[in-house]
Amino acid sequence: SDDNSIIKISINQRALAYFEQLKISQDGWQVCAKALAQRIYSDDHIKFFCFQVLEHQIKFKYSELTEVQQQLIRETLITWLQAQMLNPQPEKTFIRNKAAQVFALLFVTEYLTKWPKFFFDILSVVDLNPQGVDLYLRILMAVDAELVDRDVVHTSEEARRNTLLKDTMREQCIPSLVESWYQILQTYQYTNAELTCQCLEVVGAYVSWIDLSLITNMLEAGMMLFFLQEDDVDFLARFSKLVNGMGQALITSWTKLVKSCDMKSAQDTLQAIEAKVALMLQLLIHEDDDISSNIIGFCYDYLHILKQYWNRLVFIIFSLLQAIMLAVMKKLTYDEEYNFENEGEDEAMFVEYRKQLKLLLDRLAQVSPELLLASVRRVFNTTLQNWQATRFMEVEVAIRLLYMLAEALPVSHGAHFSGDVSKASALQDMMRTLVTSGVSAYQHTSVTLEFFETVVRYEKFFTVEPQYIPNVLMAFLDHRGLRHTSPKVRSRTAYLFSRFVKSLNKQMNPFIEDVLNRIQDLLELSPPENGYQALLSSDDQLFIYETAGVLIVNSEYSGERKQVLMRNLLTPLMEKFKVLLEKLMMAQDDDRQMALADCLNHAVGFASRTSKAFSNKQTVKQCGCSEVYLDCLQTFLPALSCPLQKEVIRSGVRTFLHRMIICLEEEVLPFIPSASEHMLKDCEAKDLQEFIPLINQITAKFKTHVSPFLQQMFMPLLHAIFEVLLRPAEENDQSAALEKQMLRRSYFAFLQTVTGSGMSEVIANQDAENVERVLFTIIQGAVDYPDPIAQKTCFIILSKLVELWGGKDGPVGFADFVYKHIVPACFLAPLKQTFDLADAQTVTFVSSKIVVWYLFFFFQGPECIHYLQQEYLPSLQVAPDIIREFCQALQQPDAKVFKNYLKVFFQRAKP
Template sequence: MDEQALLGLNPNADAAYRQRALVYFTQLKESQDAWQVCAEALAKGLYSDDHVKFFCFQVLEHHIKFRHAELSADQQQLIRETLMKWLQSQLNAPPEKAFIRNKAAQFFFDVLTVIGLNPRGVDLYLRTLMAIDAEVVDRDILHSSEETRRNTLIKDAMREQCIPSLVESWYQILHTFQQSHFELTCQCLEVVGAYVSWIDLNLIANDRFVNLLLSHMSVEVLREEACDCLFEIVNKGMDPVDKTKLVESLCQVLQTAGFFNVDQEEDVDFLAKFSKLVNGMGQALVASWTRLAKAGDLKSSQEALLALEAKVPLTLRLLAHEDDDISANIVGFCYDYLHVLKQLPLLTDQQKNYIEAIMVAVMKKLTYDDEYNFENEGEDEAMFVEYRKQLKLLLDRLAQVSPELLLDAVRRVFSATMQSWQSAPFMEVEVAIRLLYMMGEALPASQGAHFSGDGAKASALQEMMRMLVTSGVSEYQHTSVTLEFFETVVRYDKFFIVEPQHIPNVLMAFLDHRGLRHDGPKVRSRVAYLLSRYVKTLHKHMNTYIEDILNRIQDLLELSPRAPYSARLHDVLLKHYDDEKENGCLALLTRDDQLFVFETAGVLIVSSECAAERKGALMRSLLGPLMERFELLLGKLLQEQDEERQVALADCLHHAVGFASRTSKAFSNKQTVKQSGCSEVYLECLHTFMPALSCPVQKEALRGAVRTFLHRMIICLEEEVLPFIPAASERMLKDCEAKDLQEFIPLINQISTKFKGQVTSDPCDPSSQGQVFMPLVQAIFQVLARPAEENDQTAALEKQMLRRSYFAFLQTVTSGSSMHEVISNQGVENIEQKTCFTILTKLVELWGGKDGLVGFPDFIYKHIVPACFLAPLKPTFDLSDAQTILTLSECTLTLKMIHLKRGPEFIQYLQQEYLPSLQVSPDIIQELCQVLQQPDSKVLKNYIKAFFQRARQ
């Protein structure tokens, strides 16, 4: 071999040597017999360098893959002999590097003659087989159609030529090494499991092989791998009758060997594997029954049904096992078995007993254990929650098969537990209430049909709900029970429509130490949300209690600063800003919790039956303290120098606005703010919150909150909010960033869309769209023009998003009917009009062509063309002013762009429709149209001033 070229195989070789090695590799690949040199080098061990060995294997791989057909029988035999010699040389030598062994494993197919010589040879042989599986069989690897065809041919050839020999070799390996080399035995079991899906199963599923596997299941270090191997055998696709026979014979052997005595097995890891195997056997029998029943083979399908039902007793023991992993592995078969029962026309007593046994097991397994950490839930707790979800699916399937049996079983458990809840462990009480809760989805009709109000026909659910709310179990001192109580009360809120007499007691539970004032923050937080849902459904039945409820929650609605950083700062803030009463309630609810309580208060007030005047007074009593506190804290923020305290105060102010916004969620189309007598209160809120837009510190938090409130008020107050918009815009556009503008534009879009016919374009009108349009556009252009660092991806992205929002804004504005008025009414003493025409030119360029935005040509003629003529024709448009001439120049470019995009159509429109409507004389019209069609824009610019001077006469 070319020794100089081989030097280039070293990763540290210089470029020249590496290039020479590449050329040499190409030469060897193209040569007819160069592979023999590589084969000899490997067989005789001429090179110790790993990179040279790998190189030789690559050459051999190329010839085997791509030139195999050109090789004679003698040459093929020579390759095999060479590789076998290399293998023989490895048996007593130090092991090669992993990448060499893996490369060699791709070719060692004919190594059966050496497997008994050395465990290292067996290791390489098994690696070879797994490499073949990964390349040819593994369904998780995507292959091209050509590769798939090749793989099919390989498998066909292997089935024809060598699979029996391979299976025999596996048996010999398993038998030879089962006592001495457990790792090799497990490796071989993995190979059998991988290959069994596509080879003749009779080679494996026979007494000799199965007995060997069963013997492995009695060896502690082999039993789990043997179980997995049997699972793959059971999973093999085959004729349903044959599959039934296979599973039955395997089960018989397993049962005879004592493996069904799972109660006596202490190895939970093995039982988890065994449970998976039983699950596979059960699901295989279900699949066989399904296929046979669909084919109309009554005899065989009945045999399959008997076979699968014979596995149910074992399945029930595994399902009820105290180890959740073992139980979880059998849920799939239980689910499928219930599906089979659902399809049967009539259930036998035995089948009903099985259903009840599954119910009992599920109820047992739903129960928390003593070790569940409710205060600090970790990985184990998360796994149990997932396991509970599987059991819930099983419960749903039970309800589909036999809702009466399930409901009766749940009622028995629930009733017995509620009668003795004071002395029962928390997990029993929790799971009893949980079962009642789960019936809501398992029996979806329950919330309607089962709460009829007819005492004689009262459903089991209605009886259980009555027992739940009258038993006193809401006093149980455990978080899980408390939470389950409130969750269930809200799930079955329609029960209280039928029996509203229970509402006062349940409301008290929500409001006292059991709910909003519970010791645990997790309970308080969840109850705040659940109370809002409960009130939304039942507010019509709470009119009598509204003011009492509002009084009871008043202290929970206090607004006080909270420190986001440290306990020290928290203490300082409390001492600095809050009195003792406020300090006492701070720990009860988070800000987000308070949002739900404010929403609840709003719903109670708005939905009450009292007069509008009284509603307004109640809303003022709710929001008045909020506004007072807001003004006080805003003043403190303006004076505060410490940045951390500024953050805490700004957060408090932000949430104050959010609380007011949340109360407005109570209004609907049927119950508007005006009808409720609350308009004045919300207008006062607007006056109170607006100064925050001018605060020089913590601008993002404060502006964001007020902007969100304005969004809500546009919906609730409608046109009454319009006078606030120009002032709000002026403040929000001051010292703004790209993100501020991007978030502000949707507000203007909302106004433009909602008040199309009500928003004027008069800049003197305080609610004018014209007052907002140009300042916003200018702010956008200023921000986009700001230089940014080249690698500042965040700034670049924000500008990109701002451009998108800008075009969305323009699209919204242009969908209105007053665009030309907005532009033409801009004050000529400013530069706004020039910018307006620049924008319009860009819009026409983007959307005005034949393949532009749908509907935009109509907009050009209805709005842009009038804007180009009406503004210069106004007497206030001073044609002798330099700034005005610049504006006129931009107007000229807009007209030129329209002609460029619309062509003769535009000229015809000016001649026949638009200009005659302005009373422009025909000769001037003709003159203008001729100039417009000149290619040089300067000609039009020079002419346009004279045109407007003459047109005004």
């Protein structure tokens, strides 16, 4: 019943609280030690908690214990271990694992000092008892995790301790441990697969840091096991890890021996490596991908050895390479169960496994690119000659291998294509086969996608053999590509088609109008009310619009013809936009409003995307398209006054304006005041934050051309910012606080752009009251807000203002403002207790105010020194000798001297 559940929860909570008390109490661990040694409790969770309390004591408070108490913990663990030998039922796995962790913690704490016989004591207790062996192996894995786990970040002190522990183990007990592993394998190889696997896992973990010669016998026993238990997948997965670890460790040894010129030992090691190659190949080709994946590291490293011996042992190596190539090609193949329409975890794992195989293929290419090319060519040609009667996975992998050659072959793939057919390379022949075989019509998505990926990757083939472009274009445009039954294929093809057209824009001229006609239906804006399911998503349509723009802009047509084509492309968008905007203004239902707003946003986005086709060589003006985009602006801007779905619509129009500022140059300027006015109405922090970069872009690009506009909208923009920043918010509302911080940064970035673009007069020409308010906000940003990014920006602004206004031409009263506020700002922030002079960002921040001081000194000279020496610094209770040092450093001609002195000054001057 519910009441019983509540009672259980209450009891569990009380139990947890009790054990937490035991952890922190002085003698709680002794209660737990006694409970474990005397087997007082049968409840699994209580036993687990007892181990947790001991773990806490060893980890955090062990040094506080007396010698007798430490001895008690050692005896408790050994007593508990002895009891397990007699226990008819083994403990639950989670208890055994926790016990192993506690043993391992005690090991790293005591092995070097008080318990050098740690492993011998454990081995004398467990002998070959199966429950004891299980615990012994778990303890060994826990010890390895403490010493060498690469996922754990160790302090330098822990790293030194771990090195010393491993060195001592190698000296004192590793031979005995290896002997115990050998005995375990011999005892349980036929009767207990789980213990055998555990033992192999231990060997695989330790093999990276113990003497390999010790485990030669072990490997022989392991190889025997391999042939006896070839059907045991769990065993083979661990066994392959062991062989991989041994192989890689041997190769590391071989590399070191070769470098030290110990050729005799290197040769012996090489023989030991080669003795495992046949086994490596068997594991690599295994039908289980986990087993195969575990051995790839060994195979990859071994290929590096083959590369070094290629010239001397070419005939011996040739057959080995072929065997590895065949294994890789076979393992790249999808299996029947792969779910292409709904890829899950298994599919993701296979994709990662394929990436590992690709690395092997790349390494094979480094050893012998000719051999790899010949092998791929043979598989590719054989498969494509009869693709209609071949299973999809074999066709896909044949094309995939051709695709992978692009990165595997050491020469850039472009160099493999020649306009001279007599010099055509193997790669060129394979590409010709690919595009003429008809394989693009294969009825499986994996083959279709691989076909399109490959033709796009080898686009240089089409520059030397352009006669094949029409065939590929048709494949993109018909049921094989953009009109395929699979949404996944249509989506990927939309992206690949845009890449294909972009890369071959010079070869596209004969096909431009035909392609534009054929993609017309794919460009249609899908309105929300008719329920029509478009072939492409709006994201996919972006690529098609960009492709259409690229075809028009890069064509060899006249400006007039380009204008006609661009107008044909964009007019339907503008007409649909007007209709949808009217519908939105009248829409009552929230869902319908959102759907219409999304559609409007897509229309603006599509128009924006077409403009990506223009460049410095092909500007909007040169292509005769200015008028079309100005019409778009006139069409889209009225949406800014729509009171519904403001955030969505403003975002789209703002993005379009960003693009037009780049593309239309000064022609966009007449639209900016009206657009800004609309975007400043009913603003939230996020709206302003996204609007300010637009103004920054205009200011930085057009500079004095926009001075009158900036003059006019400066204070309205600032009032909108101040109003949002001053709005009260909940004390713990982190999101609102972050939004305000980001808006404050955007505000200061705007002021930095204005002053940095040579338009400080925009600030200076405001009312005196407003100028003062702006200056005070900059001072506030420099001193009061604990935000190093904003502070640095504020000091950059201040230094610019001092540079521009610090002389006689500055606004009335600015010199006084410098004395009263800017100079104190340069001192107050670094002198705060919260100011961390060790922080890297802080050092940058301190550097930024050096400019302020230097400029101030440059303009004010002796007057500045007098003010600092006689008035300001004494008011901060800075010692006279420190004041003198500061003023002397400021007058040094070398800025580095002053910069180095500053940190010392602030450390000494802090109260």
